[in-house]
Amino acid sequence: MTIAADKYGTLFNKMEQGFCIVEVIFDDAGQAVDYRFLETNPVFEKQTGLQNAKGKTIKELQPAHEAHWFRIYGDVVKTGESIHFENEAAYLAGGVWYEVFAFPFDKPEKKQVAIFFNDITERKKTERNQTFLSEISKDLVELDTISATMERMGEKIAKHFRVPWASFAEFTDDLETGIVPFDWHDANVPSLKGSYRMDQLWTPEQMAKNNTELMVTTDTQNDPRLFAQTYAALGIGSFISIPLAEHDKFRFMLSILDAKPRLWHEDEIELMRELTVRIWTRLEKARAEEAMRKSEDKYRSLFNTMDEGFSVLEIIYNDAGEAMDFLFIEVNKEFERQTGLQDPTGKLGSEVVPHTEPYWLNIYDTVVRTGEQTRFENYHEDSRRWYESYASRVGGPGSRQVAIVFRDITDRKKAEERQTFLLKLTDALRPLADPEEIQSVAADLLGAHLKVNQSLYAETIGDYVNISHSYAIGVPPMIGKFRHQDYGIRLIQGYRAGEMQVCYNTRTDPTISEAERQVLSSAYISAYVAVPLIKSGEWLGTLAVLSIVPRDWKQNEIDLVKETAERTWIAIERAKSEDALRKSEQQLKQLLQLREDFIGIASQELQTPVTTMKVFAEVAQEKLEEHGSKEEGELMRRLNRQIDRLTRVINDLLDASNIAEGKLRIYLEPTDMNEVIQEQVEEIKKIAAHQFNLQLNELPIIDTDKERMGQVIINLLANAVKYSSEDTTVTITTEPVTNGIQVTVRDEGCGITREEQPKIFDRFYRITDKNKTPSPGMGLGLYISSQIIQRHGGTLTVESEPGKGSVFVVTLPVEE
Template sequence: MSNTKQTQHVIPASSDMPLTLLETLPGALFFVDDAATIVYANASAQALLGVTRENIVGKPFWRGAHQLVSAALYHAVQQTRHTRAPSEVEYVSPMTRTWLHVHLSPTVGGLMVHVHQGRAAARREAPVPQGKRLSIEDLDGLYSRVGVLTPEGIVLEINEAPLVEARVRREEVIGYPLTETRWWSFSPTSQEQLRAAIARASRGETVRFEAIIHPREGLDRHLDVAVTPHRDADHHIAYLVIAGIDITERKRAEAEIHALIDAIPQLVWTTQPDGFHDLFNQRWHDYSGQSTAEAQGEGWMQTLHPEDRHRARTAWQHAVQTGGVYETEVRLHQGTTGEYRWFLARAMPVRDERGQILKWFGTSTDIDEKKQAEQQLKESRESLRVLAETVPQMVWVARPDGQHDYTNQRWQDYTGFTLEHVQNDRMAHLQFIHPADQEGTRAHWQHALDMGTMFEHEERLKNGQNGEYRWFLTRAMPMRDEGGQIVNWFGTSTDIEEQKRTEEALRQSQECIRALIDSNIIGITSVEMEGEVIVDANEAFLRMTGYTREEVQSRTLSRMNIASPEQAPLFEHSIQELTARGQTTPFETELVCKDGSRLPVLVGGVIFQDQPWQMVSFVLDNSARKELEQRKDAFISMASHELRNPLTTMKMQTQLVRKRLEKQSQHEAATALSRVEGPVKQLERLIRELLDVSKIQAGRLEYVREQVDLNELLREVTATIHHLHPSYTILERGAVEVSLLADRDRLGQVFTNLLSNAIKYSPDVRTVEMDLSASDDAVTICVHDHGLGIPRELHDKIFERFYRVADSKRKAIPGLGMGLYIVAEIVKHHGGTITVDSAVGKGSTFTVTLPLMKDD
């Protein structure tokens, strides 16, 4: 529909020029509208382009007729549109390399383009003067990529280089926007750079930029691109010329140079031929704190010490003017600390083949320590004396015959001798050497003098101020001239008192270890890990177990011989721990003695990764402690039973008397008597816990196996605790409909204890929380308080019998440390686990997990 309308505007009326006449005209005839869209093409035009009418009508002229596209034609079209006067142009088609003669005539709403090919007509006045006509061939040798574009960026002409590199045909590019070509569209960043450059150039600005293009897979090129506008006689932008120079190798070289510059340990900088500083490596930025922009030009001068700036500027200007080497010493400001350090600044000009300076390459090398050393040397008359006074040792210099010629201040301060004391007597220094060491020193020193070899001896030197002796290692090296003759001896005395003490302590420690091994207190064995065979044992172990050294030497004793079968899991666990940690935590077990008796022992060990691996273990006779524990448990059990009966009687009598007093209206006496019931109940609970502990130790704690509704049990426990502590709030979260096969009273004892403890150890907080959750295999109950908390290193110990955390806040809280021990044993008996998560001052969370066991 749109094409029909355009044809009506562009093609003359049928009365003037019938379409049949247009078809018979010689040459290719096109009609295009003002938008440069083809609205008509005769048969010759179709034949010239090798397309049908349907494939060309409605397409942009520059894209549909790319065989005709050239800068000359484009310029002629623009001129005809502008002047509205007929024109003609001759040129060689960039596509077909044939001569084309084109007549252009304005029509209503467009242009008529009449093309004749195959003949070189007489040259008429061209739209562009002959001497100024653009030729791609003229630029092809200067640039790697050259093209002519419309002000909108449509490709009119392009040289072969980018087409070959991208492996595309010319017709795939001519008439299309350059920004849509493969090499520019691959990178959105580069594409946007080009698009912006074309827009600026179409407004009359010459634009230069660097960009990365991607001609094909695996190939990238870095270009230095220039887009230049060309104007016609009326100063309108006729077309754009884009030229690109391949600077890939230069960029790669620059990157390598930059990487090298950043790797150089010095501060590195470069300048332009005129001396303008333009590049600084990262070390410069890190040291000075300046950015590149701040340091460029003469900005770097701000990092120089004010006293050095004039000298450095003068030396630099002289080097730039003469092209000679720049070298000067300056103090540079450290951007982080504000300190100044001395640097040696050097710069060399880099020249091309003609000798022209391309760049200056400069380095600044830290010479601050050197400058400091030079300053010290200037202030000292002799470099050796400066060194001697700064080292921590006592330093001395002797002549070839051994006569002391110099001693540093440390030597004089320690010995109390002056240099004059030892300059006249070769052996005068023996006066402050310990009498027991003097002969050894004299003999070693004389031997060194005679043989010209190094002197080395450990000796005790007397402190001239307090008369004490300290161990020193004294060394002296002969210093020779070029002829090999000794010119002097350079000696040092280094304090090794701490080292000698350490050696003595090590010797004593080794003696203690040997005494321990040889003692009759601790049994020690050496066990080969493979086979767990005992290969050595001390007398204490043999005496304890009754085995002989012959049995050890014959390698017939192993863990299988001396450990009872029921103790095997303990030993297997210890082996696993040894392999993982290199040592095992001491554990209690029993050894089978030679006579078949059982010996309670405490065992521990460490592993030595020799070949084969060996374990050294200690064995401590534990029978006395075990017997004592048994007596203690027996006493606790007996005491608990003996106390329970009279306490029960006292409790009943107290309650009976209180009730009688209340009936007699003696309320004051009844109230006083009721106060006795609290301590009685506390004693009753303690005795009950003592009985439970004794039963647990004896393995006689009784359990009843029944179905327990956990929700109901916890409600009862919570209600009881709330009745006893009405000022506290127990928050229950979650509900689980589970039934456990367990001892109801014992589980009640567990949660009563945990809730009571949560309240007891939260004196300043009135809320305790209890959370319930369940899975397919277990139910979890968490009791959380916001009280005192427990140190993390004591989390495991609180479940031990009679253990209580010792601190000032807990001393006032009653308890014997039995509750958590009983709780842990009850939970363990039910196949569950109990853990604690706590921190001091942040409260505690006790988590009990019980398996959902089913009745068989």
């Protein structure tokens, strides 16, 4: 066993991957909050920067380590499933991206996870930079003026590098003056536009280098090549400047500048080099285009120096004056490279590219006839490429020649087509709620986009796959149930393992048996791409596209099938979730309606017997008191009070039900609110031992439902009494306010927390305090009062602090 341990220990120590074993630490709630390193290899220390980690927790080594790492490893422990992922650790080794494979280790109760990982930071930086370059390239194509190009590029470059400046400088022939015609700058720093004497920026030694070398400075105040005071005055602390020379002469410089010292990384410098070349190329093209518009006779010579393809064609017309063909007069080398056409000069288009679409000739004919330049993008079937082209007539009226400058934009077009398709797919799937309809629509859209013979979704059911719909062109649709084994054990095993299957030619694929080949042939399948759906280790279905002829599937097509499958399955899961939610909402609505119906029926049915009980109880009380039965009379008096309380509860339930159904009736009449308050205070005094302080100011008569207003006031007074001790005072204040009156009820009770205050006007809500005995009531008084006040166009609000009592404020409008 020791020998085996030594062997594996030696293996792990020699691995090029980082490796460690950790023990995941959980809190009492079962959440992963830390992990302890049990084993590490030498690469671990190199890639993480963590020294002597064994026996220590990550929080001890790096307290700021992100919580998502704990969650991921915690899930591995809980589920017992391995995971492969990429993630960033911003606080390890100055910020690192890792590719990680983690799996459970040892017994589950030990909560251990074994982790293999690689530092993929450089790849991530490269991907980010490539994405940025793609965006820049796309923008450069779309921008057609120098000023627009410089302004747009400056902003994007500065934001990508997170610097306050990006500038573009050109230099005079004697190199003594640098001119910054364009810059982008943050709002917190000044613009750098203007002219600068180079001998005030660079030392003589630097000037003598002809300014053609890359300049990178991490600190302008400590760089011997620079005049520090000039940069200090400009507020520049560091920069990268990439020069571009033409014919060994310095012409242009792209710079990014920071206000503070900064250590520039190699990938940032390389990205700046690439940007400089691309932007310079675009600027040169823009200048050339502008010059071409001014002087068409110089068109060809200008574009001979460009990297784009260039050709001059002569349009051939028939006797009726219709454009029939074109003759290649001249092409450049880039033309041959981008089109793949060799030595076309002197040949007709119908000879060299016989299947060229008519719209190319139509465009050139229009340019020759009108003399108007045109820019366009078109697909060329013979070369199977997309081109961005600029066409202009050569010479004056009567000339039949057209000059074309073009560039291959196939990659961009494919990316755009892919994005357009995915947006179309998303828009089409979004409103759908039926999983089968989602599968059908996705299959139809994918089949039409890829121009395949069949596109289908197959649901896995036991030993069969069931296909309910198939997009089919030129072949019978595959619909029905089909056995797995007929299509080959190898294929099915791949599906079960979650592996995408790609076949370019079923007739020559050596992995396909003769029996399987016959089945595929009978189904008109000569090539296919298939993506299985795996959930919790189970193969649930497959999205596939099929061709009746061998097909050289492109990587972008394979990727698109996979992306379509993922989006389709997400849409299906969303539809299932929404259906479950709709059913849950319907059940909840039914339950709420049942509750409302019960409250309304129960309160109505109780009203008559309770009223009868009240009558009998009062009669019994009078009889007992007349016969001198004091004790029995007191018992009946208590019974009457409880019947009164039950009556109020029933009335509250009826009011709540009427409010919910919009049936609460209000009968307006002229009302003196001071009088209403005094009446209700007298009523509350009969049952409360509190002191009541009335501060009633003269009020205007207002139109209210007097009985309902009394109900509001008694509810507020009862609430104040309920939540304050008997030795305290309840203060009632009235006063006129702008366009209304205001009634305030203040108590000296326990108060209400800020969290509960918005809830106390909700139906059936009662303030809860685990340290206190619950107060009687159903939580309807404040709800009903609030609704009554709202029906009068007023407001009911509360101000309170725990331990300092509560203040309820009623505001009612006065009709003018």
